Amino acid sequence: MGRLFGTDGVRGVANADLTAELALGLSVAAAHVLAEAGTFEDHRPVAVVGRDPRASGEFLESAVVAGLASAGVDVLRVGVLPTPAVAYLTGALGADLGVMLSASHNPMPDNGIKFFARGGHKLADELEDRIESMYRGHVAGEPWERPTGAGVGRVRDYAEGFDNYVAHLVGVLPNRLDGLKVVIDGAHGAAARVSPEAFARAGAEVVTIGTDPDGLNINDGCGSTHLEKLRAAVVEHRADLGVAHDGDADRCLAVDAAGNEVDGDQILAVLALGMRDAGTLRQNTVVATVMSNLGFKLALEREGIELVRTAVGDRYVLEEMKAQGFALGGEQSGHVIVLDHATTGDGTLTGLMLAARVAATGRSLAELAGVMERLPQVLINVPDVDKSRVATSAELSAAVTDAERELGATGRVLLRSSGTEPLVRVMVEAADLEQAKAVAGQLADVVKSALG
Numbered sequence: 192m193g194r195l196f197g198t199d200g201v202r203g204v205a206n207a208d209l210t211a212e213l214a215l216g217l218s219v220a221a222a223h224v225l226a227e228a229g230t231f232e233d234h235r236p237v238a239v240v241g242r243d244p245r246a247s248g249e250f251l252e253s254a255v256v257a258g259l260a261s262a263g264v265d266v267l268r269v270g271v272l273p274t275p276a277v278a279y280l281t282g283a284l285g286a287d288l289g290v291m292l293s294a295s296h297n298p299m300p301d302n303g304i305k306f307f308a309r310g311g312h313k314l315a316d317e318l319e320d321r322i323e324s325m326y327r328g329h330v331a332g333e334p335w336e337r338p339t340g341a342g343v344g345r346v347r348d349y350a351e352g353f354d355n356y357v358a359h360l361v362g363v364l365p366n367r368l369d370g371l372k373v374v375i376d377g378a379h380g381a382a383a384r385v386s387p388e389a390f391a392r393a394g395a396e397v398v399t400i401g402t403d404p405d406g407l408n409i410n411d412g413c414g415s416t417h418l419e420k421l422r423a424a425v426v427e428h429r430a431d432l433g434v435a436h437d438g439d440a441d442r443c444l445a446v447d448a449a450g451n452e453v454d455g456d457q458i459l460a461v462l463a464l465g466m467r468d469a470g471t472l473r474q475n476t477v478v479a480t481v482m483s484n485l486g487f488k489l490a491l492e493r494e495g496i497e498l499v500r501t502a503v504g505d506r507y508v509l510e511e512m513k514a515q516g517f518a519l520g521g522e523q524s525g526h527v528i529v530l531d532h533a534t535t536g537d538g539t540l541t542g543l544m545l546a547a548r549v550a551a552t553g554r555s556l557a558e559l560a561g562v563m564e565r566l567p568q569v570l571i572n573v574p575d576v577d578k579s580r581v582a583t584s585a586e587l588s589a590a591v592t593d594a595e596r597e598l599g600a601t602g603r604v605l606l607r608s609s610g611t612e613p614l615v616r617v618m619v620e621a622a623d624l625e626q627a628k629a630v631a632g633q634l635a636d637v638v639k640s641a642l643g
Contacts, residue, residue: 195326196319198504200305202294205247209302211254218258218290220325221306223335224318225288226264235344239284241269241277241352242292243381243439246406247302251292255304259290260344261337269352271404273381273440274305275537276356282311282534283355293381293439296416299409311534313506353385360389360540363532365469366551369394373546374433376421377402378414382440386539393543398428401435410437415444415525415538422450431549432556434542441505442525443538445545447557455525456487457560458545462527463496463519464562465548471518471531472496478511478520480504485603485620490563503607505536566601567624569631571617576642578608578615590637594619594630602627604634615642 195201201217203209226236238259242248248271256266264287269280274291281289289307297303306314306322314322329335373395377383383402390397400420401413413420415435425433425446432453433446445453453461459477466472476497479487483500491498499517501507505526512520512530521527526536533540549556581587587606594604602621608614617634621627 195323198506199295200303202297202301202303204300205245205251205302209251209304211250214251214254214304215258216326216329217304217322218255219262219335220322220329221288221290222259222262222264223325224321225306225308226262236264236287237267237284238264239267239269239277239281239286239289239349239352240292241272241290243409244271244379244383244404244406245294245299245302245409248292249406251302251304255290255292256346260346262335262344263338263342264288264344266344266346267349267352268346269349271381271384272352272356273385273537273539275441275533275535275540276352276385278307278311278535279356279359279533280311280352281307281309283359291439295439295441296410296414296437299407299411313509313535357385357389357392360543361392363540364393364543364547365465366547367394368543368546368550371432371546371550372396372398372428372430374398374400374421374424374428374430375402375542376400376413376424376433376435377440378410378436378438379404379408380410380414380436380438380440382436382539386434386436386440386542389539389543390546393547395546398424398430400424414438415442418444418446418452422446422452426450432546434538434545436538436542437525440538441536443527443541443545444525445542445556447560448555449557451557453556453560454565455521455523455527456484456565457563458525458527458541459519459521460487460490460563461548461559462529462541462544463491464494465544465551466519467494467496473516473518476515476517478508478517480508480522481605481607482618483523484563484565484568485601486564486566489601494562509535566620566622567627568618568620569624569627571631571635572614573617573635573638574612574614576613576615576638578613578642580642581606581608581615584641586641587637590634594634598626598630602630604630606634606638
């Protein structure tokens with residue numbers, strides 16, 4: 192049996208892979224691990240529970256709340272709010288844990304459970320393993336403590352969570368957004384109310400699309416994975432910029448006034464310069480993954496800013512930021528972490544800070560994003576190979592060395608083993624697209640020959 196926890200919680204098709212029984216059991220296990228249920232003498236443990244608008248979130252929320260309360264945890268049910276809102280409220284309210292029900296950018300049939308520890312922080316692998324071990328032990332017949340009488344948890348709705356979170360977002364902005372027109376695509380997801388409200392309170396004129404969730408239409412042809420409607424709306428309404436979220440609003444992509452995409456690397460570059468100018472870019476360093484565009488690295492070098500790369504995944508970016516005390520990091524996909532104001536990627540905060548930079552400088556988003564040139568990036572998946580030998584193959588190592596010599600200073604090669612499939616990903620970046628395609632094709636052939 193494989194590990195339940197993936198790179199971002201437990202996900203699967205709701206009511207097939209992710210059942211009410213599993214949600215309840217994991218919640219009880221999480222209560223014992225994260226809240227140390229039954230050991231508190233000075234206070235009862237408290238959990239914040241939120242969800243995105245998926246229809247399945249309704250019954251899964253009930254299962255999670257039941258599990259937590261049965262373990263003696265008081266529950267603050269905040270309803271439909273973004274993942275970063277649940278993380279923020281977990282910390283702000285001094286809760287012992289937080290639970291978010293969402294499958295992020297995945298289609299509607301999927302759902303997921305993500306737990307936060309005290310302070311609103313993502314769980315380390317060790318804590319996830321302890322939760323999973325306790326859950327599996329119970330399924331195998333091991334009993335766990337069950338409080339009775341006044342010991343069971345109490346449940347109440349915490350409607351104030353919406354206003355508290357929006358006030359936090361607006362309160363941390365360096366300047367207002369008066370004079371800007373912004374189109375917001377809420378992906379019919381968790382940011383459908385939050386993001387428009389936050390931008391409006393900050394002074395922007397707001398146009399909305401993708402803000403009418405019905406439980407079934409989340410991420411359906413909209414949001415950060417489908418920018419076509421946002422591009423058209425920005426041009427139609429002659430807006431200054433547009434921002435797009437995913438289903439749980441922990442990421443943000445943007446488009447400029449002409450409808451051109453501004454990806455996570457470009458957003459990071461714009462924010463990095465703004466934070467450097469404000470003196471808040473600690474150690475003059477940005478953290479990004481190995482998949483960030485080479486143009487991003489070259490842009491930061493020109494501006495005298497250091498870049499630290501991590502493995503792919505916002506959790507690894509966050510771990511590096513916390514370990515080294517850095518203030519800004521993120522991914523090309525739009526997960527951007529501003530650690531002074533959030534414990535996880537926050538799409539609404541990212542969009543607000545990007546718009547604030549436009550307002551403060553009086554420059555267009557296109558001009559600001561022009562600080563970096565996105566170099567062509569070619570990605571080829573090579574299936575049915577022995578991915579375990581990527582790092583030890585002399586033939587492959589020699590081919591990579593030759594390719595990097597051919598590409599020179601404005602190109603690079605990256606080979607990555609898939610975490611779940613028997614394939615190797617070949618990524619090549621170069622100033623010339625045709626050269627990148629040619630080199631990527633040659634390397635893919637070598638990977639197949641050397642590892643097949």
